[in-house]
Amino acid sequence: MMAVLTVRNVPEEVHRALRMRAAEHGRSTEAEVRAILAQAVSPESRLLMGDALMNIGRRFHLSDEDVESMSQAHDQKPAEPMGFE
Known part of the structure; x- marks a missing residue:
């Protein structure tokens, strides 16, 4: 089972930047946020x-x-x- 995360009060400019970044990577905004979160919690170098x-x-x-x-x-x-x- 996957966890569900809700993020409230995201500034419009952040949301817009996320949408643009997602489009650049060819994925949905939600998928982009998942990728960003996964990268943020991964060790920089193993x-x-x-x-x-x-x-x-x-x-x-x-x-x-x-x-x-x-x-x-x-x-x-x-x-x-x-x-x-």
Whole structure:
């Protein structure tokens, strides 16, 4: 189910600008308002895990050889779950 939102007392010049913007994008005023609201609450930029790891590597000046040696050095065996007996 979708929520319904009513906005009252929208100034005429804002409503006119919304109609014009909607027409430019080829959609209804209501669809334009939904698009504006969705964009307004979305994060400006998502940090992806790969980008975060790459930035950490750069900050610590890690080379590909450093990463390879670290991956070979750690224990390859899966961790055992804790027992509570």
